[in-house]
Amino acid sequence: MELTFFLQQMINGVALGSLYGLIAIGYTMVYGIIRLINFAHGDVMMMGCYFAYFGILMFSLPWWASFVVAIVLTALLGMMMDKGAYVPVRNAPRISALITAIGVSFLLENLGLVVFGGRPKGFETPDMFSEVYEVAGLMFPALVLWTPLLTLAILGVVLFIIYRTKTGRAMRCISHDMETTRLMGVDVNRIISITFAVGSAAAAAGGIMWAMRYPEINPLMGIIPGFKAFVAAVLGGIGNITGAMLGGLLLGVAEILLVALMPELAGYRDAVAFGLLILILLFRPTGLMGTKLPD
Amino acid sequence: MKMRHLVVALLVLGLAVSMPAPAFSQAKSDTIKIGAFLPMTGGVAAYGQGSWQGIQVARDMKPTILGKKVELVLADDKSDKIEAANAVTRLVEKEKVVAIIGSSISGNTMAGGPIAEKAGVPIISPTATNPLVTQGKKYIFRVCFIDPFQGEMAAKYAYETLKKRKAALIIDKAQDYCVGLADFFEKSFTKLGGQIVAKTYCQTGDKDFTAQLSAIKAKNPDVLYMPNYYTEVALAMKQAKDLGLNLPVLSGDGAQDKALIDIGKQYVEGLMLTGHFEKAAANTDLAKKFIPLYEKKFGKVGTFDVMGADAYFVLADAIERAKSTDGAKIRAALASTKNFKGISGTMTIGEDGNAIKSLVIVQVRGGDFKYVATVEPAGAKPEPKKAAPKKK
Numbered sequence: 001m002e003l004t005f006f007l008q009q010m011i012n013g014v015a016l017g018s019l020y021g022l023i024a025i026g027y028t029m030v031y032g033i034i035r036l037i038n039f040a041h042g043d044v045m046m047m048g049c050y051f052a053y054f055g056i057l058m059f060s061l062p063w064w065a066s067f068v069v070a071i072v073l074t075a076l077l078g079m080m081m082d083k084g085a086y087v088p089v090r091n092a093p094r095i096s097a098l099i100t101a102i103g104v105s106f107l108l109e110n111l112g113l114v115v116f117g118g119r120p121k122g123f124e125t126p127d128m129f130s131e132v133y134e135v136a137g138l139m140f141p142a143l144v145l146w147t148p149l150l151t152l153a154i155l156g157v158v159l160f161i162i163y164r165t166k167t168g169r170a171m172r173c174i175s176h177d178m179e180t181t182r183l184m185g186v187d188v189n190r191i192i193s194i195t196f197a198v199g200s201a202a203a204a205a206g207g208i209m210w211a212m213r214y215p216e217i218n219p220l221m222g223i224i225p226g227f228k229a230f231v232a233a234v235l236g237g238i239g240n241i242t243g244a245m246l247g248g249l250l251l252g253v254a255e256i257l258l259v260a261l262m263p264e265l266a267g268y269r270d271a272v273a274f275g276l277l278i279l280i281l282l283f284r285p286t287g288l289m290g291t292k293l294p295d
Numbered sequence: 296m297k298m299r300h301l302v303v304a305l306l307v308l309g310l311a312v313s314m315p316a317p318a319f320s321q322a323k324s325d326t327i328k329i330g331a332f333l334p335m336t337g338g339v340a341a342y343g344q345g346s347w348q349g350i351q352v353a354r355d356m357k358p359t360i361l362g363k364k365v366e367l368v369l370a371d372d373k374s375d376k377i378e379a380a381n382a383v384t385r386l387v388e389k390e391k392v393v394a395i396i397g398s399s400i401s402g403n404t405m406a407g408g409p410i411a412e413k414a415g416v417p418i419i420s421p422t423a424t425n426p427l428v429t430q431g432k433k434y435i436f437r438v439c440f441i442d443p444f445q446g447e448m449a450a451k452y453a454y455e456t457l458k459k460r461k462a463a464l465i466i467d468k469a470q471d472y473c474v475g476l477a478d479f480f481e482k483s484f485t486k487l488g489g490q491i492v493a494k495t496y497c498q499t500g501d502k503d504f505t506a507q508l509s510a511i512k513a514k515n516p517d518v519l520y521m522p523n524y525y526t527e528v529a530l531a532m533k534q535a536k537d538l539g540l541n542l543p544v545l546s547g548d549g550a551q552d553k554a555l556i557d558i559g560k561q562y563v564e565g566l567m568l569t570g571h572f573e574k575a576a577a578n579t580d581l582a583k584k585f586i587p588l589y590e591k592k593f594g595k596v597g598t599f600d601v602m603g604a605d606a607y608f609v610l611a612d613a614i615e616r617a618k619s620t621d622g623a624k625i626r627a628a629l630a631s632t633k634n635f636k637g638i639s640g641t642m643t644i645g646e647d648g649n650a651i652k653s654l655v656i657v658q659v660r661g662g663d664f665k666y667v668a669t670v671e672p673a674g675a676k677p678e679p680k681k682a683a684p685k686k687k
Contacts, residue, residue, distance in 0.1 A: 002513065005509065005510075005513050008509045008538070009505075009506060009509055012503075012505035012506055012509060013506075015505070016503050016505070113336050117344070118335050118336035118337065118340035118343075118344060119340050119341050119344050119554060120340065120341060120526060120554050120557070120558060121557060121558075122529075122554075122556075122557035122558040122559070122560060123558075132536070132537050132539070134539060139537060139538045139539045141537040214502040214503070214530055215530075215533065215558055215560075216502070216526050216529065216530060216558045218340065219336070220336070220337060224500060224502075255503075255506075256503075256505065256506045257506075258506075259495075259497075259506035259507060259510075260506045260509065260510060263494070263495050263496060263507070263510060264496065266468075266495065266496040266497055266498070266506070266507065267468035267469065267496050267497070267498045268498075269498065269501070270498065270500075
């Protein structure tokens with residue numbers, strides 16, 4: 001195989017993978033702290049895209065302002081979701097919270113269909129992100145460079161919050177034992193609310209990057225990226241934030257290489273992603289970087 | 296004890312609801328119920344949304360058939376084959392419609408078709424172009440041309456007008472439409488003397504085509520044929536430019552929706568496609584009446600809007616000629632539709648359920664679909680001269 005071809009496919013893979021990783025960070029963070037697989041994560045991402053879309057189109061905000069507003073609104077949405085849907089089942093068995101998450105996911109999708117309509121919309125990509133650089137025959141779209149940078153930045157921020165702030169310490173406490181944390185006088189609901197805000201903000205950032213790379217937004221757009229981010233999170237060891245990013249990269253590169261090397265099998269790329277999930281769950285359920293969790 | 300009461304109550308309620316239902320629909324015979332199953336949500340929602348608007352305007356233009364008021368019943372097939380089958384079952388069994396319009400894409404129409412076929416309820420599809428949709432079916436019809444015709448014309452256009460010799464393909468393996476159309480293109484293109492240098496595959500719902508496009512670029516083709524739906528075409532064309540792959544792209548009727556331009560923006564400039572309709576070429580009386588009415592209500596008219604309306608008009612015409620709402624009689628009338636002057640052109644529907652009609656070649660220029668040429672169906676007139684008149 002030609003080297004340029006291979007390198008270009010690696011660039012394509014990293015570009016896709018860093019998007020998966022970016023979305024997976026919020027997914028895995030929420031899981032790591034409250035042990036809830038937030039199935040609505042992809043749909044929260046979708047809402048973030050629509051907020052940014054309307055910010056630019058209806059309120060003619062400059063793109064950066066619109067992105068900031070979208071991220072803030074999505075964070076608020078995450079907190080509302082927690083208050084409305086997850087707080088009431090906080091002390092119920094974990095399966096109840098999981099089913100609630102599926103419910104929230106359907107609610108957001110159908111709300112999107114009613115409010116935004118089923119017709120897809122085109123997302124405006126700022127010029128800064130639509131440039132393409134050519135280096136030695138290899139094509140680097142600007143987003144391919146920006147996405148990993150943003151992913152690293154968000155990773156840094158999230159790790160900082162969790163390991164270097166008081167709120168973060170409380171989050172880590174909750175992940176070990178919610179009841180004892182409450183006994184220590186920590187306002188558990190507030191901390192979890194903040195967790196959702198941070199996770200949803202990360203989802204919105206991921207969604208906006210996704211929408212700029214694939215500028216089609218529709219109310220069901222979050223489903224597949226949500227699933228892929230879930231696979232990435234499990235691959236990296238669910239609950240482990242650095243692992244989620246690595247899992248995302250791995251998944252992206254694997255998908256692209258499958259299509260590149262075995263074009264006949266290109267139709268099975270989702271099957272490969274989910275096959276990978278099954279294999280990981282069978283042989284290494286803690287993922288690449290995960291540690292064994294007390295059940 | 297309580298439980299038993301509840302069960303009894305439910306049973307009684309169930310009986311109460313189910314018993315009079317058929318009686319009601321019999322009594323209300325002053326209306327004609329026409330069903331529609333269309334993708335209102337999901338991957339190809341733009342087709343369903345457009346066709347549904349077209350059908351509504353067409354109904355407003357012709358609100359009564361056989362002196363009875365037309366009642367439209369819509370079922371969303373969610374761009375999904377299983378949901379399409381469910382939608383047809385609902386329309387046939389619960390709504391008891393006399394005929395059905397739908398669906399927009401071949402795969403979904405093929406999923407819903409057998410159910411209506413068994414029940415003897417005619418289906419007329421606005422835009423399902425795959426030949427298998429009507430093959431071996433008595434009750435399935437369409438108001439559009441079929442893919443062997445559009446695949447051949449696309450190949451001819453690429454080979455004769457654009458003078459391209461090396462084509463690449465991206466095929467969506469999950470869509471009968473894409474697989475079929477790519478196949479017909481390939482056959483015609485190689486028969487003309489061209490060569491298919493790269494054949495790549497994708498799956499409905501894919502957003503990333505960089506792997507396929509990089510592989511295509513390595514093979515150095517001079518034209519790309521991508522008979523996919525609008526989202527895939529728009530996203531792939533953007534990614535092609537990002538990868539420095541600059542070559543003419545041809546597509547089929549599925550790309551001709553304004554969502555293509557909304558999503559693809561400057562990246563879809565220059566795309567050429569074989570389509571059902573373009574406003575500049577519309578010259579029938581029905582088109583002159585329909586287009587202003589439609590545009591007053593919904594804005595600029597598109598292909599799928601018009602095709603939905605044509606399906607309604609052809610069906611209404613058939614029911615009137617059948618002088619009955621009996622499925623078999625409507626079917627016979629549909630199969631003898633001759634020179635019907637629809638909005639998208641003149642069509643004749645044969646026993647096989649397929650419409651014989653012309654197609655238009657359309658190009659995206661200045662952020663809009665622009666009419667290039669009309670191609671008459673084989674047998675009507677010699678096409679090569681017609682296929683390539685306007686190239687400058």
